[in-house]
Amino acid sequence: MAEKGVKVFGMWASPMVIRVEWALRLKGVAYEYIDEDLGNKSDALLRYNPVTKKVPVLVHDGEPIAESAIIVEYIDEVWKDGYTIMPADPYERAQARFWAKYADEKCNAAIFPVFTATGEAQSKVVHEAQQCLKTLEKALEGKKFFGGDAFGYLDIVVGWYAHWLPIIEEVSGVSIVTEEELPLMKAWFDQILAVDVVKETLPPRDNTSRKTLIYTGSRAQGQGALVPVGNTNRYQRFPPTAGNLPESLPRQRIEVLGFLEGFRDIGLFHIASMHQKRVWV
Amino acid sequence: MADVVLLDLWVSPFGQRCRIALAAKGVAYEYREQDLSNKSELLLRSNPVHRMIPVLLHGGRPVCESLLIVQYIDEAWPVAPRLLPGDPYARAQARFWADFVDKKIFDCGTRLWKCNGAALEQATRDMIEALGALEAELGGKDYFGGEDLGFLDVALAPFTAWFRTYEQCGGFAVAEHCPGLAAWADRCRGRDDVASALTDPDKVYEFALTLKEKFGDK
Numbered sequence: 001m002a003e004k005g006v007k008v009f010g011m012w013a014s015p016m017v018i019r020v021e022w023a024l025r026l027k028g029v030a031y032e033y034i035d036e037d038l039g040n041k042s043d044a045l046l047r048y049n050p051v052t053k054k055v056p057v058l059v060h061d062g063e064p065i066a067e068s069a070i071i072v073e074y075i076d077e078v079w080k081d082g083y084t085i086m087p088a089d090p091y092e093r094a095q096a097r098f099w100a101k102y103a104d105e106k107c108n109a110a111i112f113p114v115f116t117a118t119g120e121a122q123s124k125v126v127h128e129a130q131q132c133l134k135t136l137e138k139a140l141e142g143k144k145f146f147g148g149d150a151f152g153y154l155d156i157v158v159g160w161y162a163h164w165l166p167i168i169e170e171v172s173g174v175s176i177v178t179e180e181e182l183p184l185m186k187a188w189f190d191q192i193l194a195v196d197v198v199k200e201t202l203p204p205r206d207n208t209s210r211k212t213l214i215y216t217g218s219r220a221q222g223q224g225a226l227v228p229v230g231n232t233n234r235y236q237r238f239p240p241t242a243g244n245l246p247e248s249l250p251r252q253r254i255e256v257l258g259f260l261e262g263f264r265d266i267g268l269f270h271i272a273s274m275h276q277k278r279v280w281v
Numbered sequence: 282m283a284d285v286v287l288l289d290l291w292v293s294p295f296g297q298r299c300r301i302a303l304a305a306k307g308v309a310y311e312y313r314e315q316d317l318s319n320k321s322e323l324l325l326r327s328n329p330v331h332r333m334i335p336v337l338l339h340g341g342r343p344v345c346e347s348l349l350i351v352q353y354i355d356e357a358w359p360v361a362p363r364l365l366p367g368d369p370y371a372r373a374q375a376r377f378w379a380d381f382v383d384k385k386i387f388d389c390g391t392r393l394w395k396c397n398g399a400a401l402e403q404a405t406r407d408m409i410e411a412l413g414a415l416e417a418e419l420g421g422k423d424y425f426g427g428e429d430l431g432f433l434d435v436a437l438a439p440f441t442a443w444f445r446t447y448e449q450c451g452g453f454a455v456a457e458h459c460p461g462l463a464a465w466a467d468r469c470r471g472r473d474d475v476a477s478a479l480t481d482p483d484k485v486y487e488f489a490l491t492l493k494e495k496f497g498d499k
Contacts, residue, residue, distance in 0.1 A: 051377075067376075067380060070373050070376045070380070074369050074370070090353050091339075091344070091357075093353070094344045097346075098344075098349055102330060
């Protein structure tokens, strides 16, 4: 009996996954959401995406599709009578895809070092992140959304900035998207956060901060993950390693955004430097 | 300026994707060779973000990023061959694997001419694994697109001109590990639309050696 229906394999904090949920909800498509523990991936996930083993994966009537931006276009094409996600004109489509690629490849790589840099180095990375976002912001000129009057493909791809960047800013103690530096982006954040499908799916901000799973992208450092200790407010290192970090750390000091799958691959989150800055100061 | 202009570099596999797509669709265009050590005003104006080739100018409007250009060509000239299939699932698979080519083949290929020692050995293993995944995806078909050239064929075909370079650097034979892929490469090179775009493999190897000289690990 052929498998029927729509499943999304995801991870609750992943902005790549949320793109897929936004697209499905815009189309009014019901789906089953399966949350993955990325430190212990399910057999199903590995079966559906053996090539990259990442989330999100959309499984439609038993057939898997991977890569969030590709999944969003798929959703738009399959449920073509619903909400329009992609622009109709080939040139506009090329522009939207161009900026999506730019954001995913350049902007994200510029944003994440904000977490790990300190002092002088941090102001430099903040400036670089702003430069990237200023380039992206050009695509917003004269428009309410990247998609024009309506929330569209590029809004879906980069909309996660509206929720996550303010958290990153708070946790890192910096300002990236300000009125002075990025007025269009700041205004667009408000538009994004008012969109129904966005409101329905974003983890509450407090929840994103507190329910943390911190993966150290820096494999060379071998720091391991920080995981909650039962129902307490403390976190401990797993697997436990030697080093100058305490085995158990107070939650309030680890209010950082935990995990973003793609960033693990570009080597982020040097826990040691984060802690020196924030935990014991 | 002609209605369709391609800003490109002779040996670039990314530019060649665009040339193949244009040739397959029978679109007349003006080819403009770029000097990347002295970038033209037109290139800088057309691709201010990356300042890279290829750039397609259609009616003066620039499209950048080779896979996006190929999709644009397919959509703007919706004539046979349709490079992306009609079925959304097949389209998603083609896009996924084209993205895989960008992320894996180009990366492994670069490491093959650039690296030495253990890093070179790793690059060789990674390349063989990546080609193996593509071989499995081809699955005995004539083309990734089925009976005719499709999106993934266009995405990967220019890299076949680099197979000899990969083989020389890595000390392996594509045909031995991926006979289906090797046969596919021959089939592609037998077509005018592909053959006219690709650089001769010996010239590619010469070029890779100059890259190694300039940028390779010492």
